[in-house]
Amino acid sequence: MANRLxxxxxxxLVTALALAAAQIPTDRCWAADYSVxxxxxxxxxxxxxxxxxxxxxxxxxxxxxGAAADRLTCSTDxxxxxxxxxxSMEGGVMKMRPAEGGLEIKPGETVTLKxxxxxxxxxxxxxxxxxxxxxxxxxxxxxxxAVDVEYPIAAIGAPAPGSASGGDTMMHGGSMMQMxx
Numbered sequence: 001m002a003n004r005l006x007x008x009x010x011x012x013l014v015t016a017l018a019l020a021a022a023q024i025p026t027d028r029c030w031a032a033d034y035s036v037x038x039x040x041x042x043x044x045x046x047x048x049x050x051x052x053x054x055x056x057x058x059x060x061x062x063x064x065x066g067a068a069a070d071r072l073t074c075s076t077d078x079x080x081x082x083x084x085x086x087x088s089m090e091g092g093v094m095k096m097r098p099a100e101g102g103l104e105i106k107p108g109e110t111v112t113l114k115x116x117x118x119x120x121x122x123x124x125x126x127x128x129x130x131x132x133x134x135x136x137x138x139x140x141x142x143x144x145x146a147v148d149v150e151y152p153i154a155a156i157g158a159p160a161p162g163s164a165s166g167g168d169t170m171m172h173g174g175s176m177m178q179m180x181x
Contacts, residue, residue, distance in 0.1 A: 045152050047129065060149070081123040
């Protein structure tokens with residue numbers, strides 16, 4: 001009886017561990033960190049888009065380890081334009097605007113581009129962004145130079161890398177968001 005109970009517990013534990021391992025997000029494993037000059041980029045990622053979407057967003061964390069401020073702009077072959085945007089709430093309405101001249105990263109500062117905040121905006125998508133693939137972006141820093149970054153694509157509406165779904169599902173251009181350019 002004791003051996004049967006031990007085997008049952010052991011099998012249950014092995015099954016639970018196998019199921020947990022199967023749910024480990026894989027996109028964290030293939031997201032890379034990048035550096036150019038005194039700038040360090042971590043956790044780049046983007047969200048998948050519906051087939052009819054004309055825009056998408058990318059996210060990351062940028063650290064300036066230098067002694068001078070730097071300014072971030074971008075480009076990509078995946079869209080007609082690549083811009084840095086900010087999002088803010090004004091009068092209960094979410095508004096999005098391009099950061100004129102790019103985004104300043106002050107010396108010693110870490111800026112996280114994330115949903116509902118600053119983000120990379122792909123305007124005029126040439127094709128949908130598909131979960132499990134990547135989108136190539138060239139990040140351009142005024143002083144540090146340029147670096148090519150691969151953004152792993154998470155699920156539509158994913159709140160962060162490694163999330164299957166859910167979270168902030170408001171789509172750019174959707175009826176709930178007013179975009180002001």
